[in-house]
Structures are given as structure tokens and as C-alpha cells.
Amino acid sequence: MKSLWAATAPPAVPTPALSESLKVDVAIVGAGYTGLSTALHLAEKGVRVCVLEANEPGWGASGRNGGQVNPTLKYDPDQLVQMYGAERAEPLIDTVSSSADLVFDLIKRHEIDCAPIRKGWMQVSYSDKGVAGLHARADQWARRGVPVQCLDASAVATRMGSEAFAGGWLDGRAGSIQPLAYARGLVRAALAAGVRIHGQSAVTELQRQGSGWQVQTACGAQVTADQVVLATNGYSSNLWPGMAQSILAANSFIVATKPLSGSVAESILPGQETVSTSQRLLLYFRKDAYGRLLMGGRGLFNDPTGPTDFAHLERSLALLFPQLGPLEFEYHWAGRIAITRDFMPHVHEPAPGLTLALGCNGRGIALCTSLGQQLAGRLCDRHAAFAYPVSPLQRLPLHGLQRFYIGAGVAWYSLLDRLNVS
Numbered sequence: 374m375k376s377l378w379a380a381t382a383p384p385a386v387p388t389p390a391l392s393e394s395l396k397v398d399v400a401i402v403g404a405g406y407t408g409l410s411t412a413l414h415l416a417e418k419g420v421r422v423c424v425l426e427a428n429e430p431g432w433g434a435s436g437r438n439g440g441q442v443n444p445t446l447k448y449d450p451d452q453l454v455q456m457y458g459a460e461r462a463e464p465l466i467d468t469v470s471s472s473a474d475l476v477f478d479l480i481k482r483h484e485i486d487c488a489p490i491r492k493g494w495m496q497v498s499y500s501d502k503g504v505a506g507l508h509a510r511a512d513q514w515a516r517r518g519v520p521v522q523c524l525d526a527s528a529v530a531t532r533m534g535s536e537a538f539a540g541g542w543l544d545g546r547a548g549s550i551q552p553l554a555y556a557r558g559l560v561r562a563a564l565a566a567g568v569r570i571h572g573q574s575a576v577t578e579l580q581r582q583g584s585g586w587q588v589q590t591a592c593g594a595q596v597t598a599d600q601v602v603l604a605t606n607g608y609s610s611n612l613w614p615g616m617a618q619s620i621l622a623a624n625s626f627i628v629a630t631k632p633l634s635g636s637v638a639e640s641i642l643p644g645q646e647t648v649s650t651s652q653r654l655l656l657y658f659r660k661d662a663y664g665r666l667l668m669g670g671r672g673l674f675n676d677p678t679g680p681t682d683f684a685h686l687e688r689s690l691a692l693l694f695p696q697l698g699p700l701e702f703e704y705h706w707a708g709r710i711a712i713t714r715d716f717m718p719h720v721h722e723p724a725p726g727l728t729l730a731l732g733c734n735g736r737g738i739a740l741c742t743s744l745g746q747q748l749a750g751r752l753c754d755r756h757a758a759f760a761y762p763v764s765p766l767q768r769l770p771l772h773g774l775q776r777f778y779i780g781a782g783v784a785w786y787s788l789l790d791r792l793n794v795s
Contacts, residue, residue, distance in 0.1 A: 374677060376437050376706035377629045377661065378553035383486050385557050386564060388430055388572040391594045397421040397569070399752060400588045400598035402576045402612065405435035406737055407730050408604035409559040410745025411752075413479075416566035418753050423596050424568060425588065427575035431556030433608045434737060437708030439627055439657050439669040440552045441647045443494050443544070444473040444739045447716040450513045457762065468760035470519065472743035473546045479742065480550070485558025487551040488662040492645040494547030497529055497538040503651050504540035511542035520545030533648060534641040535693045541651070549647050549659050552738060579603075579612055579727075586726060600726040600752055606741075607709035609731060613723065618768040620711040620719075620732050626672030628686045629704040632664040637696050641666065656689055665703065666690065677707050710735045714769060718744060721766040728752070729766065 388404075399415055401408045404426035412422045426432070446453070446469055453462040473491075480489050498504045504525075511521040522528075522543040530536045532543075560570055571590075578589040579601065588596040603609070609617045633641065642648070642660050649657035658668040668686045677683065683705045690700060713719050713732035718740060721729040730748060733740045750757045 374706050375704070376553070376627070377665065377667070377704040378436055378440075378551060380704065381663075382436075382551060382553040382557060385429060385431075386561050388426070388560065388570045390573040390592045391425065391571040391590050391596070392592065394595040394597070395423065395569070396597040397423045398598065399423075399600045399602065400425065400586065400596045401602045401604060402588070403604035403606065403608075404430035404556075404560070404570060404572065405433050405604065405606060406556065406559070406741035407606065407733075407745050407748075408602065409556065409563055410742045411602055411604065411730075411748045412568045412570070412745075413559060413563040413566060414746045414749030415752065416563060416568045418749065420749075420753065422563075422568045423598070424563070424570045425574045425576050425590060425596065426570070426572045427608075429572040430560045430570060431553050434606065434625070434708035434710050435556045435741070436553035437627070437706055438552050438625065438710075438735075438737055439659065439667060440549045440661070440738070441494060441649070441657060441659065442473050442476050442491075442548045442550060442738045443647070443649075443736055444470055444546050445544070445736065446740075447734060449510050450517060461762070464758065464760045465762070466517070468743055468747065469740070470514075470517065470546065472739035473548065475746060476550070476555075476739055476742050477548065479562070480555065480558070483558060483562040485555060485562070487554035487558055489548060489550050490645050490662075491548030493647075494544045495524065495529065495532065495541050495646050495648045496544070496651055497524075497533070497541030497648060498651045499538055501539050507540070507542045507651055511544075514544070532642070532644055532646060534643070534696075537693050543646065547647060549645075550738065551662070555738070576612060581724065584726070600728070602748060602752070603727070603729045604731070604745075606731045606733065606737070607711040609711065613727070613729060615766050615768045616729055616731070619721075619766055620713055621769065622709045623712050624672045624676065624707045625669055625710050625735065626677060626683055626686060626707045627667060627669035627705070628683050628690070628702050629661070630666045630690070631701045631703045633666060633697065634664065638664065641694060641697070656686075658690070658693075666694070666700075672707055677705065680705050710737070718761055720744075720748075720761050720763045722763060723766050
């Protein structure tokens, strides 16, 4: 199903299939945000880079997400300090906190046409108990100098145009973009920096060759590289043993209305913030540059087959904004995100010269861009500071039952959300 972003993004720069074998310093598999950001930052350091993509750059979740640029992890700063200790946690917190800055700086520096808006992100709750937790979260970031606001029910209603919520907080670092246009802009920037990018070039085999690697493609051509980065995230295969089994690949479904108009429509998110709920099964929504109202959330394990698979999102929008009356929906689409067991991004180095980077847990725009910048520094200098944890690759137990995991998890978390259980 065609997405809003595919319908409205600037045309893609040609990235023809690999037709000849070549040798580079770093080969990257996957042309989403992680792969493209890694490639761009490596090329700016003078590194010879080739990016191989099975479809076209931005084809996966990088071109199909909700377009929210949120510089956060699942865990708050104090939790990260408890998990990793201050020495390891503080660089991670600082890097994540500045990840939206990195995105918007890249957009400005490379003149990427992706409708950037930086008006903040609201996280809201239906209950007073949930609001207290969100205000505590805001306080943690405020102590670190982040521009935040604690919002009561009245403030949320004014900013959002819905009286469904008891309150929340506003993170001033955040914003929104046209996500596929951003991915295509990174492609243009990387090509201009000298990166070789080849779409329709699925990688079929990865073999150690001397001190480096040989990457075989379905096109028949090979890439020889000193180092390889696998950045396939929610669309990971068995290219490296255990990689696909280390994550759950869950669908995120999104709907978009036709452009809204009139004074009632103008009362919906007049300040152009993005929003997500604090439920376990969160909803996220925003307006696009043309006044369409978008909403996303979890869907079926299987890819959608028709608009009826999105009925739960359509009902949610109608309940939140009854003043709009019957809504007409123009687009329905979905993309797969990689969910890790600890809800943290995972970086693995299972063999010399091989790096796996995946599991951004639905925070891909800011987090993957930042991860790519960090990986570029690490690939150039193994002793350079690296903010993200590097961990052993571990398969999820009974991964073959992930369809059951996701279905059971959706049912369980839906029940907890209804009961308002912490």
C-alpha cells in the first residue's frame, strides 16, 4: 500500500544496481537512516564507502515511519545511570539528547527538502497517575538543561485540540520531518561526498577473506571491504547467524486523512507539535505540511492487506477529535520496526571488522542518525569515544514464536492500559 511519504517526497536520486565488483574500506548493508548516516559521516572523514540496499534507499521503516524526531530512549536519564553507571550512562544521555540537533543540522547543512518543523513533542497520558510520571520524567531532563514544560489537562487541550488527556509534558528539542524525503536527502548528501550507493542489490552472502570481507550480491558483483556494517534493522535476514533472531520485527501502522481545512481543523495542533501517548501500546500523531492528520500505532503481525486492517487507528482519531466529524482517509501504510528485548539499540561486533547495528525500537530518525555518526567514529578509530553500548549478539528465546509474542504482548499491554496498571 502506497504511503503518504512515497506520494509526496521529492524524486529519488538514481542508485542503480551494482554492476561491477569493487573494493572499498567499508561496505554497509542497508540504506536506511543508520546505513546512510554511517556512510555520510565516514565519507566526510575520507573513507571509501559502498552502501548496498535490497530495494531502494529508504524503502523500509526509514521511509514509512511517522516522521517524529524525538531525542529520547525508553529509559529516563536516572534509569540509565542505574543501568550502566554514571561513567557509561552520561555520554549516552548526552548523545541521545543531542540527536535531534544532529538531524536538523544535517537538514540545514545539506539543504534537504523534507518539510522540517521543530516545535516540540508532547507526551500525554489519560490518567492523573500517568501524568505524575511524565512530569517526573520532564523534571529529569530539565535538570540537564533541556527545554521542557509540564502540562496540565487544560494546557494539553489548548495545544492539541482534544480534551481526552489529563496532562503531559512538552520536549522542546523535538520536531517532525517528511521521513522518506529526509532519507533521500541523505542519499544525495552521501553521493556528493563520494559514497557508492546501489539499490536493487540484495546481499546474499558474507564471507571472511583474509583480514577483510567479501560481500556477494544477487546481481553477481562482489564488494571486498576491510570492514562491514549490517544495518538492516526490522528487515534483517539470516545474513549473519542469529541477527534476525535477536529482535522482534513488529509492524507499525499509520493512517493519514485528506488535508483538513476550516477553523475547527486549525484548532488541532495549532502549534505544530508532535504527540504520542504514554500507553504501553502507544499512539502517535501529528499534522503534515499540507494539513493532513496522521496517526500511527501497533498493528497486526502480518503486513496489512487493506484499509480494514487500520480501523483501530481510524476509530482512535475519531474519538480524540470528534469535532472534526466524519474523517476521510487518504493513505494507509505500515513499516517494520526492530524491537529488542531490553528496548535499547543494539551494537554487536561478532567478528573482526564486522559491526551489526539494529533495534531502534521506533525511535529511528534521531537515534539511527546519531548511531550512524557514532559508528563512523568507531570504525575510523577503535579507541575513539563511543556512546552506545556494545553487547554480545544473543538470540531471543523461542524466536520462531515471535508472532505469538507480539500477539500476546498486544493483548496483555492493552489490558494493562485499560486497567491503568504501572
